[in-house]
Amino acid sequence: MRVALVGFGAVGRGFADAVLGGAVDVDVVLVADSSSVAVDNDGLDLESVKERKEKQGVVGEGEDVQGALEDADYDVLVEASPTTLGDAQPAFGYMVTAMENGAHVVTSNKGPVAMRYGELMEAADEAGVEVRMEGTVGGAIPTINTVRESLAGDEVTSARGILNGTCNFILTRMLEEGLTYEHVLGEAQDMGIAEADPTFDVEGIDTALKCVILSNVLFEGERTLDDVDVTGITEVTPDSLRLARESGHVVKLVGEVSEESLSVAPRLVPEGHALDVSGTLNVVSFEADLAGEVTVTGHGAGSSETASALVSDVAAIARKE
Amino acid sequence: MRVALVGFGAVGRGFADAVLGGAVDVDVVLVADSSSVAVDNDGLDLESVKERKEKQGVVGEGEDVQGALEDADYDVLVEASPTTLGDAQPAFGYMVTAMENGAHVVTSNKGPVAMRYGELMEAADEAGVEVRMEGTVGGAIPTINTVRESLAGDEVTSARGILNGTCNFILTRMLEEGLTYEHVLGEAQDMGIAEADPTFDVEGIDTALKCVILSNVLFEGERTLDDVDVTGITEVTPDSLRLARESGHVVKLVGEVSEESLSVAPRLVPEGHALDVSGTLNVVSFEADLAGEVTVTGHGAGSSETASALVSDVAAIARKE
Numbered sequence: 327m328r329v330a331l332v333g334f335g336a337v338g339r340g341f342a343d344a345v346l347g348g349a350v351d352v353d354v355v356l357v358a359d360s361s362s363v364a365v366d367n368d369g370l371d372l373e374s375v376k377e378r379k380e381k382q383g384v385v386g387e388g389e390d391v392q393g394a395l396e397d398a399d400y401d402v403l404v405e406a407s408p409t410t411l412g413d414a415q416p417a418f419g420y421m422v423t424a425m426e427n428g429a430h431v432v433t434s435n436k437g438p439v440a441m442r443y444g445e446l447m448e449a450a451d452e453a454g455v456e457v458r459m460e461g462t463v464g465g466a467i468p469t470i471n472t473v474r475e476s477l478a479g480d481e482v483t484s485a486r487g488i489l490n491g492t493c494n495f496i497l498t499r500m501l502e503e504g505l506t507y508e509h510v511l512g513e514a515q516d517m518g519i520a521e522a523d524p525t526f527d528v529e530g531i532d533t534a535l536k537c538v539i540l541s542n543v544l545f546e547g548e549r550t551l552d553d554v555d556v557t558g559i560t561e562v563t564p565d566s567l568r569l570a571r572e573s574g575h576v577v578k579l580v581g582e583v584s585e586e587s588l589s590v591a592p593r594l595v596p597e598g599h600a601l602d603v604s605g606t607l608n609v610v611s612f613e614a615d616l617a618g619e620v621t622v623t624g625h626g627a628g629s630s631e632t633a634s635a636l637v638s639d640v641a642a643i644a645r646k647e
Numbered sequence: 648m649r650v651a652l653v654g655f656g657a658v659g660r661g662f663a664d665a666v667l668g669g670a671v672d673v674d675v676v677l678v679a680d681s682s683s684v685a686v687d688n689d690g691l692d693l694e695s696v697k698e699r700k701e702k703q704g705v706v707g708e709g710e711d712v713q714g715a716l717e718d719a720d721y722d723v724l725v726e727a728s729p730t731t732l733g734d735a736q737p738a739f740g741y742m743v744t745a746m747e748n749g750a751h752v753v754t755s756n757k758g759p760v761a762m763r764y765g766e767l768m769e770a771a772d773e774a775g776v777e778v779r780m781e782g783t784v785g786g787a788i789p790t791i792n793t794v795r796e797s798l799a800g801d802e803v804t805s806a807r808g809i810l811n812g813t814c815n816f817i818l819t820r821m822l823e824e825g826l827t828y829e830h831v832l833g834e835a836q837d838m839g840i841a842e843a844d845p846t847f848d849v850e851g852i853d854t855a856l857k858c859v860i861l862s863n864v865l866f867e868g869e870r871t872l873d874d875v876d877v878t879g880i881t882e883v884t885p886d887s888l889r890l891a892r893e894s895g896h897v898v899k900l901v902g903e904v905s906e907e908s909l910s911v912a913p914r915l916v917p918e919g920h921a922l923d924v925s926g927t928l929n930v931v932s933f934e935a936d937l938a939g940e941v942t943v944t945g946h947g948a949g950s951s952e953t954a955s956a957l958v959s960d961v962a963a964i965a966r967k968e
Contacts, residue, residue: 344937349800460797466938468789468797475796476781476789479670479958598919600944616665616955617787617945623921624941634937637800646967 327644328367330356330400330429332420333407334375334385337434337461340629341404341636342372349637350644356398360407363388365398392416395423402643404636405433406461409535411551414438421446425453432639434461434632440535444548458639459543463536464489464608466631467624470543471638473612480614482544484584489536491606491626492520492527493559493579497592498604501567501576507560519606529558530579530590537581537588540610545585557591570594576602648965649688651677651721651750653741654728655696655706658755658782661950662725662957663693670958671965677719681728684709686719713737716744723964725957726754727782730856732872735759742767746774753960755782755953761856765869779960780864784857785810785929787952788945791864792959794933801935803865805905810857812927812947813841813848814880814900818913819925822888822897828881840927850879851900851911858902858909861931866906878912891915897923 329345329352331338338359345354353369364375364386379385388394395403403424407417414437421431421438431450433439438446439459450457463469464487473482488494492514499510511528514520526532534554541549559579570577573594578601580593595601600621603609608626611619625631650666650673652659659680666675674690685696685707700706709715716724724745726738735758742752742759752771754760759767760780771778784790785808794803809815813835820831832849835841847853855875862870880900891898894915899922901914916922921942924930929947932940946952 340937344800349937466935467941468793471797472789475963476792476959477955478962479665480955598923598925600924602919603921604919614787614955616661616670616951616958618949618952620788620943620945622941622943625939628939630937631939634798634801634935637937638797641799642796 327352327402327647328355328400329353329402329404329640330395330398330424331404331406332358332391333405333435334359334379335408336629337632338406339376340633341406342376344630344633344637346372350641352640355400356394357385358391358394359385361389362386363391363394365394367399392419392423395420396427400429401647402430402432402640404640405431405435406636407435409436411437411441414441418442418446421457422449425449425455428453428455430455430643431457432636432643433457433459434636436462436535436539439542440538441550443542456643458642459539460639461632461635463539464610464622465624465626465628466634467608467610467622467626469540469610469622472620472622473543477612477614477617477620480616482612482614484582484613485540485544485610486580486582486601487608487610488578488601488603489581489608489610489626490527490533490579491608492524493533494603495519495606496528497559497562497567497577497579500562500564501571504564504568506564507562528560530556533579533581533590537583537590540583541588544583549588554588554590559592562592578602648673648723648968649676649721650674650723650725650961651716651719651745652725652727653679653712654726654756655680655700656729657950658953659727660697661954662727663697665951665954665958667693671962673961676721677715678706679712679715680706682710683707684712684715686715688720713740713744716741717748721750722968723751723753723961725961726752726756727957728756730757732758732762735762739763739767743770746770746776749774749776751776751964752778753957753964754778754780755957757783757856757860760863761859762871764863777964779963780860781960782953782956783860785931785943786945786947786949787955788929788931788943788947790861790931790943793941793943794864798933798935798938798941801937803933803935805903805934806861806865806931807901807903807922808929808931809899809922809924810902810929810931810947811848811854811900812929813845814854815924816840816927817849818880818883818888818898818900821883821885822892825885825889827885828883849881851877854900854902854911858904858911861904862909865904870909875909875911880913883913899923
């Protein structure tokens with residue numbers, strides 16, 4: 327199978343490393359980052375692409391990513407560029423181009439599937455291809471595919487989860503050390519766990535996007551970020567965490583998804599409960615009519631972890647080809 | 648798709664109820680229990696079969712289950728009869744017959760896949776069909792399919808889990824109430840959580856079989872029950888549970904699977920650890936090279952729960968047909 331890989335940051339390089347490590351047997355014929363592109367229909371040498379990116383800051387000689395996606399010959403687009411909101415461009419356009427070119431889409435980019443899910447599914451239907459998105463929610467944890475495949479016969483009525491490792495790390499440290507939000511945020515930034523501009527994570531937007539995606543998969547709806555009632559963790563105090571603990575609870579940034587509503591907010595969770603995971607771990611609990619509650623826990627971010635999800639989606643497509 | 652259902656106890660009836668509830672779109676053309684069989688190539692009325700079983704103790708007029716499996720016309724055998732050890736008969740024979748008849752096999756029966764995995768896979772290869780076994784390990788929790796599909800690109804190096812709800816219920820109650828093993832076992836028997844003869848569960852044999860199955864899936868080996876070092880929970884005392892708790896631990900019957908060894912024994916687990924689940928819950932943690940640790944938690948037994956796993960396997964086959 328031939329793969330076009332768009333996005334060559336941590337996740338894209340993680341995917342390239344997984345291919346180099348033999349995780350899945352594909353030829354990568356196109357690699358693009360935000361401003362450069364390399365194409366070889368006989369298969370690129372990924373080690374050279376990595377080296378060029380490291381030394382010269384580009385992946386190849388080309389500059390027209392869109393044109394390359396129109397012309398190249400590939401079976402699957404792996405879209406691993408950073409999430410953009412609003413019209414979710416340029417990723418949305420890349421995906422549509424790939425589908426018009428007859429290719430399936432596998433993505434870790436939350437933008438297109440959270441902001442323009444309906445249009446994307448319509449384009450996939452018309453082209454007769456699949457859009458798979460395991461890497462968008464919960465990193466290495468099987469979430470989307472747990473719903474679609476492992477619970478294929480179940481009606482999944484709701485999902486609750488901790489879907490942002492940065493927030494969970496901050497809340498865990500604040501509780502353990504009795505430190506303020508500002509102090510721990512600084513610490514997390516020093517450790518590379520929080521971004522220099524942490525808004526996207528700490529205001530709950532990242533969690534909200536993941537809730538939108540889960541909702542669209544569970545209820546075949548077309549919800550977007552506007553449908554989520556969002557509160558972040560910036561107002562959480564060490565005192566409130568201590569009070570919660572005195573009553574046997576921890577405070578977690580919980581995303582809740584049901585057919586009626588979507589919300590993200592700091593919630594009390596009983597200590598020892600399935601959602602009581604620490605540090606940067608993520609967790610999702612699904613409520614299903616036959617299976618009851620099914621919970622999946624693991625690493626919600628990271629280069630090789632997100633690559634694991636991308637590879638499993640590519641492998642799922644390969645099994646059907 | 649046409650299904651033959653063998654086994655009409657709690658799990659088989661759970662599957663029938665799931666089909667009646669619309670969980671998966673199939674025609675059930677054959678239903679058998681241990682001594683009777685009903686066949687209708689146009690599709691059986693499952694409500695009538697249930698009623699006959701309840702009132703007359705049989706599912707149909709026929710008595711020759713083996714002969715019916717040879718003659719009937721079906722795409723998938725759902726084998727949901729009780730686990731037998733040794734040569735794993737009659738289920739093993741039924742499966743081979745179905746495969747020779749061109750049908751895929753979906754099973755919740757641990758016997759054939761734990762005792763005769765190699766022979767079974769060989770028969771499947773020869774017939775060009777699939778054997779799926781999600782229901783054999785962890786009931787409603789996706790375990791086998793997490794390894795085979797969600798972690799398709801990963802190398803899964805080990806698994807650790809709590810795979811027997813009866814043992815976990817007994818250990819949880821002993822710890823919470825300070826009661827003896829004998830006392831809680833009696834309680835569990837009264838509640839229907841433990842069998843009248845609890846040996847299979849409390850001696851660790853059930854957990855060991857599940858470890859063998861996980862091992863065979865993970866390492867494509869042909870291990871059997873003889874390869875597992877097994878200690879059950881009958882010697883666990885309330886004192887040992889209290890001592891463990893004083894050091895921040897709980898005692899759990901843990902199954903451990905790696906390429907080197909298989910073991911089942913009461914182990915210390917840190918309180919709040921992913922494996923620290925209470926009551927009848929089951930849990931499995933996989934260690935994978937790309938994804939890191941992935942943990943799945945849920946209901947390990949029960950009629951609709953095990954049916955959920957059978958249905959997901961049938962649906963997976965249907966997606967490929």
